[in-house]
Amino acid sequence: MTETPSIRLFVDSALEAGAAVQLDRGQSHYLVNVMRQPQGAGLLLFNGRDGEWLCEIAAADKKATVITVMSRTREQDAEPDVWLAFAPLKKDRTDFLIEKATELGVRRLLPVTTQHTQSARLRTDRLHATAIEAAEQSRRLSVPAIAEPASLDRVLADWPAGRRLVYLDETGTGAPLAAVLAEGHDALGFLIGPEGGFSRAELDALRNLTFSVAADLGPRILRAETAATAALAIRQSIADLNRN
């Protein structure tokens, strides 16, 4: 193969040289019908455990394509230990948030219902599919875990004390996020409130936690998915800076 294949797919199967992997119906349809890939065509597979592998189509079948795993192109790496807890939004904006959080390396997504949360209904299987597609396209080697929706009380009660909880406080009591993150924390979790903001009771509860800190994202009111994307991008930029 002269160049790296542009098609990357996430699979559950173990990946090792010589292994045969059968794609599910959806991926087979995508590869054969949509992308029109013939037998012998190259692609990349990853499973979140074994790195990324150069593969080729052994048998193109629109329902059950079989792939031969050839050689490893990238070693498995770990995403930063960052969680994102968020109050579900309207469908499009929730999908967007999942996509952006995946692109920006979030390891675990936690949908939380708050007093002002708009949409309670949430299909985590659909969110998972959105995360897989974003991981495939962002060259990520893993897919973020997506927790079942839970109440904010529940999420805070179960929160690991060793993990810093940074909540974006629109009432402006927090320090600029970059200042909060400058302290440095390996295990981190962001909490983004609903469009309506946290309730007073929720803010009081958040302030009283030993592992929480309020952060501010600037002078304008950001939509929830903007705040999530901004917070994750700022964290990553600081991490990149410290790495160099």
Place this chain on the structure above:
Amino acid sequence: MTETPSIRLFVDSALEAGAAVQLDRGQSHYLVNVMRQPQGAGLLLFNGRDGEWLCEIAAADKKATVITVMSRTREQDAEPDVWLAFAPLKKDRTDFLIEKATELGVRRLLPVTTQHTQSARLRTDRLHATAIEAAEQSRRLSVPAIAEPASLDRVLADWPAGRRLVYLDETGTGAPLAAVLAEGHDALGFLIGPEGGFSRAELDALRNLTFSVAADLGPRILRAETAATAALAIRQSIADLNRN
């Protein structure tokens, strides 16, 4: 009025105490039919020049509502001198980019066509409407200007030499964005390439400019609208930090 009205609208009219402002048909419909606001109801108006004003509905009419301007609630402030040049994307993602750029304070948006740009067709009037709505909801006091689409060559030829051009280079030659921005520049412009990336010729042209610098946004491949949102959020976070 006991509390600040939640409805904010952008108008072109001059705003001063006692002035009467007639809303256009679309805003009148929104206020009267959608939000069901009666005569005497409060709202906020801004025009990008005179700050934000507390107003009330003098005559509710679904086609031509008249507003009385009462008192100024916020002085006009200037957004940071940041431009965003971007290659138009699919409709939803372009709308999203406009919305996020507005929330994050961009002063001027420049759609640029590149060799790998997907969609050439672009209705700047629709982008302007998207920017107005985002400004209204983000409590911004101005609406970003939106330039007519132009070729990258044209945009670079017309670029003011005193304005630093930071282009996000997916080939990874750039320093982390936070490091690039640490130098500090009052007048700044970001350039985000298309999903397909810049062509080799375009990258060569960008590298040869006296006012350009390449920046990197981390280990994963970000979608264009993610890169734009991330870059703007990182710039703002650094500015917020320096202000404190």
